[in-house]
Amino acid sequence: MAKITLIEGVTMALARAMEEDASVVVLGEDVGVNGGVFRATAGLQQKFGDERVIDTPLAEVMIAGVSVGMATQGLKPVAEAQFCGFTMPMIDHLMCHAGRMRNRTRGRLSCPMVLRFPTGGGIHAPEHHSESPEALFAHMPGIRVVMPSSPSRAYGLLLAAIRDPDPVIYMEPKRIYRWQREEVEDDGEELPLDVCFTLRDGEDVTLVTWGAMVKETLQAADQLEQKGISAEVIDVATLSPIDMDTIIESVERTGRCVIVQEAPKHCGVAGEIAANLADAGIWSLQAPVKRVCGYDTVMPLYRNEMKYMPSVKRILHAVNQVLEVS
Amino acid sequence: MARTVAAFKVDYFQFLGQDGKLLDEQHVPAVARDFDRLTDLYRLMTLTRAFDKKAIALQRTGKLGTYASSLGHEAAHCSIGAAMHEEDCFAPMYREYGAQFYRGVKMSEVLLYWGGDERGNDFSSPRHDFAWCVPIATQCLHAAGAAMAYKLKNEARVAVSVVGDGGSSKGDFLEAINAASAWKLPLVLVIINNQWAISVPRSKQNTAATLAQKGIAGGLPSIQVDGNDVIACLWAMEKAVSAARAGKGAFVIEMLTYRLSDHTTADDARRYRPQEEVDEAADKEPLKRLRRYLIDQGTWDDQREQDLVSECTQFVQQAADEYIDMVQNDPQPVTAMFDYMYQELPHDLVEQRAYAEQFPEDGGHH
Numbered sequence: 043m044a045k046i047t048l049i050e051g052v053t054m055a056l057a058r059a060m061e062e063d064a065s066v067v068v069l070g071e072d073v074g075v076n077g078g079v080f081r082a083t084a085g086l087q088q089k090f091g092d093e094r095v096i097d098t099p100l101a102e103v104m105i106a107g108v109s110v111g112m113a114t115q116g117l118k119p120v121a122e123a124q125f126c127g128f129t130m131p132m133i134d135h136l137m138c139h140a141g142r143m144r145n146r147t148r149g150r151l152s153c154p155m156v157l158r159f160p161t162g163g164g165i166h167a168p169e170h171h172s173e174s175p176e177a178l179f180a181h182m183p184g185i186r187v188v189m190p191s192s193p194s195r196a197y198g199l200l201l202a203a204i205r206d207p208d209p210v211i212y213m214e215p216k217r218i219y220r221w222q223r224e225e226v227e228d229d230g231e232e233l234p235l236d237v238c239f240t241l242r243d244g245e246d247v248t249l250v251t252w253g254a255m256v257k258e259t260l261q262a263a264d265q266l267e268q269k270g271i272s273a274e275v276i277d278v279a280t281l282s283p284i285d286m287d288t289i290i291e292s293v294e295r296t297g298r299c300v301i302v303q304e305a306p307k308h309c310g311v312a313g314e315i316a317a318n319l320a321d322a323g324i325w326s327l328q329a330p331v332k333r334v335c336g337y338d339t340v341m342p343l344y345r346n347e348m349k350y351m352p353s354v355k356r357i358l359h360a361v362n363q364v365l366e367v368s
Numbered sequence: 369m370a371r372t373v374a375a376f377k378v379d380y381f382q383f384l385g386q387d388g389k390l391l392d393e394q395h396v397p398a399v400a401r402d403f404d405r406l407t408d409l410y411r412l413m414t415l416t417r418a419f420d421k422k423a424i425a426l427q428r429t430g431k432l433g434t435y436a437s438s439l440g441h442e443a444a445h446c447s448i449g450a451a452m453h454e455e456d457c458f459a460p461m462y463r464e465y466g467a468q469f470y471r472g473v474k475m476s477e478v479l480l481y482w483g484g485d486e487r488g489n490d491f492s493s494p495r496h497d498f499a500w501c502v503p504i505a506t507q508c509l510h511a512a513g514a515a516m517a518y519k520l521k522n523e524a525r526v527a528v529s530v531v532g533d534g535g536s537s538k539g540d541f542l543e544a545i546n547a548a549s550a551w552k553l554p555l556v557l558v559i560i561n562n563q564w565a566i567s568v569p570r571s572k573q574n575t576a577a578t579l580a581q582k583g584i585a586g587g588l589p590s591i592q593v594d595g596n597d598v599i600a601c602l603w604a605m606e607k608a609v610s611a612a613r614a615g616k617g618a619f620v621i622e623m624l625t626y627r628l629s630d631h632t633t634a635d636d637a638r639r640y641r642p643q644e645e646v647d648e649a650a651d652k653e654p655l656k657r658l659r660r661y662l663i664d665q666g667t668w669d670d671q672r673e674q675d676l677v678s679e680c681t682q683f684v685q686q687a688a689d690e691y692i693d694m695v696q697n698d699p700q701p702v703t704a705m706f707d708y709m710y711q712e713l714p715h716d717l718v719e720q721r722a723y724a725e726q727f728p729e730d731g732g733h734h
């Protein structure tokens with residue numbers, strides 16, 4: 043079995059889904075001949091032809107709107123937005139149509155589309171390429187939001203997203219596209235779209251995160267271990283819906299929780315998790331829940347982008363705060 | 369019975385041939401004989417090209433982030449700058465450095481922007497121009513809005529924006545045309561058709577014979593010019609800008625040129641386009657033909673060329689030094705990301721700013 047990267051997990055899942063279901067169509071800017079600017083769709087057009095892997099005109103609103111139309115009429119569009127920053131005008135079609143299609147037609151029409159795109163900072167990209175807009179999507183009723191953080195989860199979650207009968211936003215943390223290699227079998231096994239992954243067991247504190255922040259959070263857990271502190275690390279992976287059961291079960295054991303997100307703090311997914319903990323996990327908490335987030339500022343251009351994003355140091359700072367409370 | 373209720377044609381203009389000779393000596397605009405002006409343009413085009421080479425070298429040696437080259441677009445870009453007045457407003461995309469240099473943007477500022485430092489967007493002049501615009505075509509609507517402001521305030525100013533062949537597929541561009549037509553705005557929209565939108569060729573955007581006709585569909589006079597012929601570009605731009613200034617409404621110009629470089633330094637065009645196509649386009653590039661023309665007219669020679677080249681080399685080196693000095697010796701602190709968010713920082717950001725100051729050296733490179 044070959045060891046593959048996260049982005050290769052994406053490619054493998056796309057190929058698998060296209061093979062097993064002739065209604066799956068990939069579309070987006072530069073996805074065909076060029077194989078995507080990150081190579082996520084490399085080789086797919088050669089394999090499946092230019093009617094199933096479509097280089098679109100440069101128009102995101104069109105990509106989103108056309109995907110809605112295709113999805114209602116028996117196709118399974120897997121659309122790509124080239125970068126997170128260019129999804130903003132697509133929100134019209136997601137919010138006003140994709141997420142409502144089933145509900146407003148009382149189930150007569152549905153919208154089984156996937157929109158995938160690279161998200162987050164840390165690769166020295168130009169302006170508008172490095173934001174973390176997951177909360178905007180997670181706020182939309184009727185739409186699932188997923189973000190993998192490993193090659194196997196990239197594969198399993200994308201297969202599930204494509205097979206799902208409803209719209210799914212699939213966000214790819216590009217900073218870790220090629221971070222780790224992992225053996226992933228191309229067995230067509232999907233992963234659930236509503237279950238967290240516990241990446242590391244621990245007893246003293248629960249660290250909750252997703253996407254590229256998994257990297258710093260695991261590093262923080264390593265450093266804590268050297269000081270004799272045992273941290274549990276949970277990759278939320280599915281941001282809508284959120285598997286609160288797993289998180290609450292962990293906090294019941296550790297009594298302490300720090301949530302790490304790259305996105306701005308205000309009205310973010312971390313806030314949603316904290317609110318759920320206040321609601322259903324409050325009696326287990328021995329300290330306030332802390333969030334370590336990006337700032338509520340514009341994502342800086344690349345020279346200062348790492349100053350914006352939560353660092354191991356900032357995570358440890360927050361962990362110390364919750365451990366100090368006794 | 370059917371009758372024709374609308375018909376259209378698109379005129380194409382070229383004055384200077386690939387060989388540096390005028391296509392028709394009898395029918396040329398006055399600017400073809402304005403050698404001071406053309407020499408100025410030639411100098412700026414050469415400087416722009418030297419800058420481009422330097423920027424790519426900086427990127428290749430890890431001193432600059434992703435950079436979008438302007439190689440091959442010099443006639444189109446520089447003529448836009450040359451046709452505008454200082455008080456006019458330019459809404460660029462991301463590679464029209466020639467237009468911006470003409471207007472006073474410094475080379476070191478371009479480098480700061482691509483070097484990941486917001487201070488690059490704080491142009492020394494003109495202060496009212498828009499910053500670089502990465503979300504494709506959105507700048508067209510901002511330019512329409514600027515034109516609306518000048519119209520409502522009764523100012524004789526013109527807004528100019530550019531869009532690519534790819535960008536012309538976006539609603540923002542078509543909506544700008546529509547607004548300009550509805551309100552008769554002092555707006556000039558230039559489509560810089562360089563045949564490629566990253567890996568997507570012009571033929572895959574749509575099957576329209578020209579992109580200029582999108583302007584006609586919206587009710588605007590629209591023409592196509594050879595974007596490698598600086599005489600045609602400047603003539604068209606001046607005609608459009610002065611009509612807009614005179615209250616005659618908006619104009620669309622499609623400039624046909626070719627992106628001789630990769631899309632950006634992050635791209636590898638060999639994956640999707642044949643080298644023969646690039647070589648053929650290189651023969652048509654704008655500097656060569658203008659140089660030949662000026663030499664034939666006796667206003668340029670080898671000595672001047674040599675002097676210009678060494679002058680340009682010196683200028684771009686100075687700009688690079690200035691840029692490197694600034695990012696190395698005067699980098700923006702962590703607090704810089706807070707200080708321009710609002711005129712007055714709200715209380716929650718005051719708190720976050722204080723917290724961020726505890727981690728001044730955080731992150732660094734990944």
Ligand SMILES: Cc1ncc(C[n+]2csc(CCOP(=O)(O)OP(=O)(O)O)c2C)c(N)n1
Nearest residue numbers: 124128502503504532533534535564565566
């Ligand atoms: C809205 C939006 N979508 C996608 C991108 C990514 N992107 C950057 S440049 C580009 C191609 C632009 O082609 P064109 O409009 O022809 O301009 P050119 O780069 O050729 O000058 C794309 C797809 C973007 N910057 N903005």
Ligand SMILES: [Mg+2]
Nearest residue numbers: 532533564565
């Ligand atoms: Mg183009």
